Each structure stands twice: as C-alpha cells, then as structure tokens.
Amino acid sequence: MKVVMSQINSIVGDINGNKKKIIDIINSHKDADLIVFSELCLCGYPPKDLLFQKDFRQAIEKALLEIANVVEKSYVIIGAPTKSNHPQKLHNSAVILHNGKIEKAIHKTLLPSYDVFDENRYFIPSSCREVVEINKVAFGITICEDIWNINNDENAMYDINVLEELYEKGAKVFINLSASPYHYKKFKSQRLQVLKEAARKYKLPIVYVNQVGGNDDLIFDGNSVVLNSKGDVVIKAKEFEEDVIEFELEDIEKLSQVDIEEDISWIKKALVLGIRDYFEKTGAAKKAVVGLSGGIDSSVVCCLAVEALGKENVLGVSMPSRYSSEHSIKDAMKLAENLGIEFRIYPIEDVFKAYLRMFNGSETPLQDLAEENIQARIRGNILMFISNRENRLVLTTGNKSELAVGYCTLYGDMAGGLAVISDLPKMLVYELARYINREREIIPHNVLVKPPSAELRPNQKDTDTLPLYEILDPILVAYIEELKSVDEIVQMGYPKDLVLKIIKMVERAEYKRKQAAPGLKVTSKAFGTGRRMPIAQRWV
Incomplete structure (x- = not known):
C-alpha cells in the first residue's frame, strides 16, 4: 500500500487556499492508496472563535465536497471540523474521502483544555471508537490528543484509552492527525516518547502527520514521523518546513532507524x-x-x-x-x-x-x-x-x-x-x-x-535592579514553566527572600x-494564551 504523509502549512481561515494546496497534493499523487493530512488542515489550527461563524462552517462543508470531487481511487484523510448534534459545537474530525465522496468521518475523542488548548469550547468528543478498513488493512485513526493517553491508570488525564479500544477492535496500524505546537525539546523528550511507548506497547506501526507553520503565537514544527512496531522512527519529515513523503506501508518494518538531533538550531x-x-x-x-x-x-x-x-x-x-x-x-x-x-x-x-x-x-x-x-x-x-x-x-x-x-x-x-x-x-x-x-x-x-x-x-547595569541572569532564569523557569512552589524553589538552593522578591515582581x-505584543512560543509555558493569571490578586 502506497501511503503519502502530507505535512502542510495551512493558513487559519484561508479555506480556499488550504483547499487548493490539498487538491494539488492529491492530484500529484493519484497513484497513492492513502494520503494523510494533519488535524484541521482545511481550516487551519487553531481556528478559535471562527468556528462559531455560520458562513465559516458552510465554507468548510463546501470545500470538503469540492476536495472529494477530485479524489478517485485513493483514500484521503483530511482534518476538518464537522457537524455534530450539539446546537453550537462541532466535531474535530478525520474525514475520509474516496471515489468522489465523503465516505466516513472519525471524530476526536480526547479534547485538551490546558495550556494553549481550549477544545471543549468548540467541540464535543466522539462517543465511540471504530477501526476503519482501507484496502484490507485495519487502521486505528486518531487525532492528536487521542494518542497521548496510553496508560489508563490513576495518573491518566482521561478515562478513555483510545488506542487500547482500537487495538482491541483489531487495528493493525495507528494513524494520528496532529496539530501539536512546538516548544524547545518537546519533540524528543515528550512527543517521540509518547509515540514510541504506544508503538512498543501495542507492537503496531504508527503514521503521525503534524501541522507545520506559525499561527499567531504558536509555531508548529512539522516533524511528521513513521514508527515501526518496535517504536523506532524509520521516516521523518522536515522540521519547520512543508514536506510530502511517500512510502510503502509494507516496508515500514524493513527501514533503518532515523537519528534525530534537536538543539538550539531548532x-x-x-x-x-x-x-x-x-x-x-x-x-x-x-x-x-x-x-x-x-x-x-x-x-x-x-x-x-x-x-x-x-x-x-x-x-x-x-x-x-x-x-x-x-x-x-x-x-x-x-x-x-x-x-x-x-x-x-x-x-x-x-x-x-x-x-x-x-x-x-x-x-x-x-x-x-x-x-x-x-x-x-x-x-x-x-x-x-x-x-x-x-x-x-x-x-x-x-x-x-x-x-x-x-x-x-x-x-x-x-x-x-x-x-x-x-x-x-x-x-x-x-x-x-x-x-x-x-x-x-x-x-x-x-x-x-x-x-x-x-x-x-x-553607568546603569541590569544587575542594579535584577540578580544575575544565571540566577534569575532558573528561578523563573521553576516558577513559570515548572509551576514549582516557593518552598520547592528554595530547596533548589536559592534564598527565600530572593525567591519571594522575584515571584512578586512576576505577579x-x-x-x-496583558498589553504586550503577541509573542512567539518556544518554551513549555509562555506568557499569553497558555498562562492566564489575574491582574488584581494578592496570592503572593
């Protein structure tokens, strides 16, 4: 089975432009059996409150039909919002196109509402998990967060283990459509670890397609990957660039492991x-x-x-x-x-x-x-x-x-x-x-x-007002990014008076x-949409 991973840079709200890009890729790979795009690639991610606008929704529905019209023998999986039974909310879906029509839509189950994510505001979760058969291969199709909850123990964020259900229903390959924003060292220390653990646990290959591009404060790194059943990365798309990669599904277990270096260049x-x-x-x-x-x-x-x-x-x-x-x-x-x-x-x-x-x-x-x-x-x-x-x-x-x-x-x-x-x-x-x-x-x-x-x-110096940055930065990282308490930061070896002084300055x-220009997020916790603190408060 010839599979194409399509890592594209969608523009939020540019439905016609995104549609054209998608159609161009489909037309360039008419011999492919399966073409996979990223999460909400048709409207761009995150679309935020555009999803509440009726004409925006209608334009997406129209564009999906127009894309389906050019699809022939291939199966194409596109990320797009679709209608639900809720009067205002939608589904975040993987829409499957084949032979000129919309064949099926698989809906996202796990909706993140932390850090920069607010998906419960716009979507309702899928009520069921189902395996999709394409050319006699059973695919477990998931969307971003669905793949991040693989251990259903007391520390799990969600009650539902999507991969477990799909595995029990006979999935032989996992596909994940993603819009996972970047922060420094996330790819190797977090995302890859989740994917590797999932592949090893179920002994199944994973095709992971991520969005690329900058949308307001969020930067998406691409880095779409294919993992074999041992959890080795055997195919990797470019980082921070659009990329389209074609491979044979049957070759995944034969391919060599790809070495990945993530450093300050990223x-x-x-x-x-x-x-x-x-x-x-x-x-x-x-x-x-x-x-x-x-x-x-x-x-x-x-x-x-x-x-x-x-x-x-x-x-x-x-x-x-x-x-x-x-x-x-x-x-x-x-x-x-x-x-x-x-x-x-x-x-x-x-x-x-x-x-x-x-x-x-x-x-x-x-x-x-x-x-x-x-x-x-x-x-x-x-x-x-x-x-x-x-x-x-x-x-x-x-x-x-x-x-x-x-x-x-x-x-x-x-x-x-x-x-x-x-x-x-x-x-x-x-x-x-x-x-x-x-x-x-x-x-x-x-x-x-x-x-x-x-x-x-x-003769002014920054140190007239602030401690040395070698001291200030670790305290700020501990408080802002790692959410450590005053006592925990003090235990790192810093004087309590200094820690309290810095935290009070932060608050x-x-x-x-609140009045600053939008900033580009490159750490695990940036000031902006992912950190919502009150101005009028007396906690510290």
Whole structure:
C-alpha cells in the first residue's frame, strides 16, 4: 500500500487556499492508496472563535465536497471540523474521502483544555471508537490528543484509552492527525516518547502527520514521523518546513532507524518561521523595523528578522541618548553592516530635553523612573512613526526574563506588532547568539561580553535592579514553566527572600504583559494564551 504523509502549512481561515494546496497534493499523487493530512488542515489550527461563524462552517462543508470531487481511487484523510448534534459545537474530525465522496468521518475523542488548548469550547468528543478498513488493512485513526493517553491508570488525564479500544477492535496500524505546537525539546523528550511507548506497547506501526507553520503565537514544527512496531522512527519529515513523503506501508518494518538531533538550531528555525508566517499570514506589512540598542536582544531579533524576511526588508534604527555609550552605537552600526541592512540614527536628546523642560522646569534631570521610561517611550514613538509612514511592522526586542519581572516599559520598548523573543530567557538568548555566530561574526563580539544595560541613566547595569541572569532564569523557569512552589524553589538552593522578591515582581508585572505584543512560543509555558493569571490578586 502506497501511503503519502502530507505535512502542510495551512493558513487559519484561508479555506480556499488550504483547499487548493490539498487538491494539488492529491492530484500529484493519484497513484497513492492513502494520503494523510494533519488535524484541521482545511481550516487551519487553531481556528478559535471562527468556528462559531455560520458562513465559516458552510465554507468548510463546501470545500470538503469540492476536495472529494477530485479524489478517485485513493483514500484521503483530511482534518476538518464537522457537524455534530450539539446546537453550537462541532466535531474535530478525520474525514475520509474516496471515489468522489465523503465516505466516513472519525471524530476526536480526547479534547485538551490546558495550556494553549481550549477544545471543549468548540467541540464535543466522539462517543465511540471504530477501526476503519482501507484496502484490507485495519487502521486505528486518531487525532492528536487521542494518542497521548496510553496508560489508563490513576495518573491518566482521561478515562478513555483510545488506542487500547482500537487495538482491541483489531487495528493493525495507528494513524494520528496532529496539530501539536512546538516548544524547545518537546519533540524528543515528550512527543517521540509518547509515540514510541504506544508503538512498543501495542507492537503496531504508527503514521503521525503534524501541522507545520506559525499561527499567531504558536509555531508548529512539522516533524511528521513513521514508527515501526518496535517504536523506532524509520521516516521523518522536515522540521519547520512543508514536506510530502511517500512510502510503502509494507516496508515500514524493513527501514533503518532515523537519528534525530534537536538543539538550539531548532529554536532559531522556529522563530524564523514564526516571523515569516506572521508577516505573510497577517498581510499587515512586508517589511520590519527594529530598534538597535547595541545589546544582545535587539541584535538577535534583527538577525532572525533578516533570515525570515530578507535583508532588503529589515531596517535597523539606533536612537542614542545622553546615556548611550559610544560602543553601543558602534555595535549597532557594525551589526547592521554585517547583516547588510539599512541603518539609521535618530538621536533622542532634543526630544528628551523638551520633556525635562516641561516637567522639571529646566533641562536638568532628576534621574528618576519617569525619566528612564520616557526615553524608552520616545524611542517607541519614533519606531511607530516609521511603522506608520513606511508600512513597517515594529519587532519588539524584550526577552522572557525581562517580561517576567516587568523590566520593560509599557508604550516604550514593549511597543510593536510582534514580540519575537518574549518567550526566550536571557541565557537562552546568549546561547542563540553564539549559534548565530557559529560560522562567522555577525553579532559583534563586544555585544556578547559586555554587561547588559538599558542605558537609561549613568553607568546603569541590569544587575542594579535584577540578580544575575544565571540566577534569575532558573528561578523563573521553576516558577513559570515548572509551576514549582516557593518552598520547592528554595530547596533548589536559592534564598527565600530572593525567591519571594522575584515571584512578586512576576505577579506585579501581569498588567504589563496583558498589553504586550503577541509573542512567539518556544518554551513549555509562555506568557499569553497558555498562562492566564489575574491582574488584581494578592496570592503572593
């Protein structure tokens, strides 16, 4: 049996565009016996509240019929929402097309409602599990979360073990249509482990087809795989790219194991894809502008933007003040030169003096927080002026460590359309910078070795306000991503006073994060849809 895995980059809501892409693949593989696409690929994932719109649902129904019309001898499995008996909710389905018609729809059973997922809001679960026979092979067809609950013990998230039921009903091959978003090290440490355990437990091969592409804050890595009955990966699609792979089902047990390395390069690929798709799919702008401070964060963001959009579409802007060091301006200029991008300098001293005259009665600074923040806001206004006049999207440059503790300025360095590294802790930013420089110096060496500074007052250093990032980052990871308590973090070897101070800073900054630009998710717990904290609260 000739099987095709179709790992495509769907655009949420672009039903006609997604339909065309699907039809092109079907027409290019007319000799295939089975073509498998990813979860909700017809409408894109996650479609969110578009699913409540009647005309959106009708367009999906129409598109499914139009796709079915081009299907001949092949069986095609497409992820799409379908009608249910509920007045508002739908099914999340694997729709099987054959001989010009919709032959069957298998519905998702396990609906995740944690982290970034909210499927109970839109869908109802399948009431039964059934095996589908295609060309005399019994397939157990599952959708994403269905395959993640393989141990039905007291620690299981769900009462139903989908794979167990399908196995008992005679499934000989498992198929999983997925839209599993990426975070660093998820592929090897989590997803592959689940798939391997399932294959080994039931001694059956698995065909796993995942979505690829950036949709708002979520980045989907693709990495569709085929596992043999021993749990070995024998076929792997590309990471962070579209890919279509054809193979013979009968050959799965004969194929060699594929070695997979997941490292910092995957974060780079994820962020580049996230930027590129955000620009292409929103259509808001084709060009970007980045404020270049001469620091590590803006340098990394600019490098990623150039790779995603091309050097001709990225503008770097330096906006020095009286507190800016000479090396910072030179470092920004050198970065722009190394990248080959347009570079401009707009000093903010005159505008800053005007604020001092207005509020201080003279040009003499008081050197308080208001004066520090107004410099960031002057810069934010300059970037937004350029954005409006030249139709460029502002890429903000704050990292996760800063955003976590509120070491950022509303309507200043937080102003922009996309927060590229807002889910990247500071130490990971440095690691990514070193990777960017692995073959030649793109980010000037001085940027990697000088102490981080906002340069908003004389001789300012980040450590004036924050602990060393080597200390801050592990505490933030423990609290935000690992959900550890104060006592558990203290047991890691950190002083309780410091831990409480940092956690209080995190909670106090919630109101800022609610107003931040959307950020690209690359860790297990990002600020945004996956972390919903109250602003008005007194827990810590």
